[in-house]
Amino acid sequence: MSRYWSPLVARLHPYVPGEQPAESNLVKLNTNESPYGPSPRVLEALRAELDERLRLYPPPESDALRDAIAHAHGLSRENVFVGNGSDEVLAHAFLGLMNQPEPILLPDITYSFYPVYCGLYGIRYETVSVDERFAIDPAAYARPNGGIVFANPNAPTGCALLLPALAAMAQASRRVVLVDEAYVDFGAASAVSLLPRHDNVLVVRTFSKSRALAGLRLGYALGHPELIEALTRVKNSFNSYPVDRLAQVAGIAALEDVAYFEAMRDRVIASRERLAAQLSQLGFEVLPSATNFLFARHLGHDAKQLTRELRARKVLVRHFDKPRIAQFLRITVGTDAQCDALVSALAELV
Ligand SMILES: *Cc1c(COP(=O)(O)O)cnc(C)c1O
Numbered sequence: 001m002s003r004y005w006s007p008l009v010a011r012l013h014p015y016v017p018g019e020q021p022a023e024s025n026l027v028k029l030n031t032n033e034s035p036y037g038p039s040p041r042v043l044e045a046l047r048a049e050l051d052e053r054l055r056l057y058p059p060p061e062s063d064a065l066r067d068a069i070a071h072a073h074g075l076s077r078e079n080v081f082v083g084n085g086s087d088e089v090l091a092h093a094f095l096g097l098m099n100q101p102e103p104i105l106l107p108d109i110t111y112s113f114y115p116v117y118c119g120l121y122g123i124r125y126e127t128v129s130v131d132e133r134f135a136i137d138p139a140a141y142a143r144p145n146g147g148i149v150f151a152n153p154n155a156p157t158g159c160a161l162l163l164p165a166l167a168a169m170a171q172a173s174r175r176v177v178l179v180d181e182a183y184v185d186f187g188a189a190s191a192v193s194l195l196p197r198h199d200n201v202l203v204v205r206t207f208s209k210s211r212a213l214a215g216l217r218l219g220y221a222l223g224h225p226e227l228i229e230a231l232t233r234v235k236n237s238f239n240s241y242p243v244d245r246l247a248q249v250a251g252i253a254a255l256e257d258v259a260y261f262e263a264m265r266d267r268v269i270a271s272r273e274r275l276a277a278q279l280s281q282l283g284f285e286v287l288p289s290a291t292n293f294l295f296a297r298h299l300g301h302d303a304k305q306l307t308r309e310l311r312a313r314k315v316l317v318r319h320f321d322k323p324r325i326a327q328f329l330r331i332t333v334g335t336d337a338q339c340d341a342l343v344s345a346l347a348e349l350v
Contacts, residue, residue, distance in 0.1 A: 008120075015116045018318050027341045029332040030316040032183075032293050034212035036267070036335075038250070039260040042213070045253035046246055058245040061232070065243065068252040069220055073192050078225040081232060082251070084242040086182060086206035086219025087113060089231065092238075093202060093221060095121050096230035097176045100146030104175075107136055109325055111155045111180060130157070134287060134295075138165040142172045151180040153188045156320060156330040158289030160188035170198040176227065178202045185210035185265055186272070187290035192222055199224040209292055210265055211254045218247045268292050268333050275331070275339040282343070282350050297327045301350050313345040 001010060018031035037043075066080040073079075083089035094117035098104050103124035106114050118125045128140045134157040141148055148169060153160040170177045170191075179191040181203055191203050202223040208214035221231055235242060243251075254261070276286045276294055284296040297303060306329060307319040318330040331342065 012119055013116065015113045019316060021316065025314060027315040027334065027338045029334050029338060029342060030318045030330075031214075032209055032291075032332045033214045034209065034264065034268070034292070035333075035338060036212055036264045038212040038216075039254055039257035041253045041257045041260070042250045045249045049246055049249045054245060056245075057241050058243065058248055060236075060240045062243045062248050065248045065251045066220075068255045069222075072255050073222060075192075075195070075222060079195070079222055079228060081221040081223075081228045081235075082243050083219050083221075083231075083235065084239075084247075085208065085217040086180070086204050088217075088242060089204050089219045089221045090114075090178075090180065091117055091120075092231045092234040093176075093178055093204065094118065094123060094149075096234040097202065097227060098147040098149065098178070099123050100175060102144055102146035102175075104147040104149060105141055105143075105145045106148075107150050107154065109134065109154070109157060109322075110149075111151050111182075112320070112322075114149050130154070130159075133159075135159050136161050136165075138169050141169050145173060145175060147175040147178065148173055149178040149180070151182060152191065153183045153186070153290040155180075155182065155291070156293070156295055156318070156325070156328070158183075158287055158291045158293060158295050160290035163189045163191070163193070166191050166201075167194055167198065170194060170201050173200060176200050176202055178204060180204045182206045182209055183291035183293075185261075186269060186292050195223060199226070202227050207251060207254060210268075211261065212264065213250065213254060216247050216250055218243065218251050271336050271339055272333040274336065275333060275343070278339070278343045279331075279346075282346055284350075292333045294331045294333065295325075295328050296331065297329070298350055303327045303329050306346075306349060309349050310342070310345055313348075315342050315345050317342070 062082045066077045069080045070076050103126045106125050108127040108129045131137050184190050194201050204221050207218040279286050279296050284298050286296040
């Protein structure tokens with residue numbers, strides 16, 4: 001706290017990201033990164049871009065990248081917005097679309113960055129409880145709102161909502177329904193197919209998880225051109241060049257290597273099912289996951305303490321000290337070898 005801070009900054013409760021340790025000998029299963037590197041074609045594209053052109057600003061509207069994303073989804077450039085990670089895309093969507101007279105609706109358990117944006121932009125929100133199986137209940141959102149935001153599959157639970165439920169929510173809302181699809185590639189149905197019939201659906205995606213490019217910072221939104229224009233207006237009132245030259249070419253290369261993407265995704269899904277079975281055998285209750293992480297609790301052991309004891313054994317997982325989920329561990333699916341290291345450590349603890 002400083003007397004130089006604005007009242008707004010003094011009031012903020014910033015998001016706290018998972019630990020990025022300086023040591024390299026840890027089994028890092030705490031921030032849902034891919035255990036595999038990005039496509040070799042991405043690295044090639046980056047090397048080819050590394051020359052004196054770095055003195056030039058990048059294309060401000062990332063047209064070639066937006067064309068590639070549009071092509072991958074059967075849409076056109078006007079349906080695509082790109083940003084410096086989907087966190088930035090989400091921030092612009094909150095400011096540009098969610099700042100309405102009525103409070104927006106968020107699940108009580110979801111990505112904890114959403115309330116942070118509300119705090120930053122002075123957006124009022126109400127939370128809607130997920131049910132006892134941690135599923136989003138679409139009917140509970142059928143009331144006046146300034147917008148609806150949730151992740152599908154949801155984070156940190158991993159639970160996915162089916163498309164008809166999503167369509168019903170979009171139909172019932174007079175405002176924008178923002179579906180954060182950070183994990184959709186690992187097993188959920190995408191709301192992209194709803195876009196032609198629902199001009200109030202905004203889908204947000206990232207290259208950080210299934211494309212193994214968290215370090216590059218690249219995310220995007222898909223939706224009706226008028227929604228996209230709102231994001232572009234915010235972007236160009238904030239930073240005209242959020243996606244640098246390297247990220248633009250790397251994103252295109254990542255989308256081109258479909259075979260690599262599918263192979264790595266399938267590996268993660270196979271490891272997820274293997275790890276879920278191993279955790280169940282150790283006595284954990286494991287929620288069904290359509291993501292690259294598992295959300296699990298052990299009735300006989302405190303989750304916060306387990307997280308600490310795993311850290312002492314050089315295994316990082318994520319724990320959220322929040323109502324309803326304080327007894328869960330969120331475990332990123334690593335390689336089978338990383339998962340085995342986690343399971344061995346847990347076998348000593350439970
Ligand atoms: C990881 C994650 C993001 C952020 O992705 P970036 O593109 O790396 O900013 C957004 N939403 C959810 C639900 C996530 O888990």
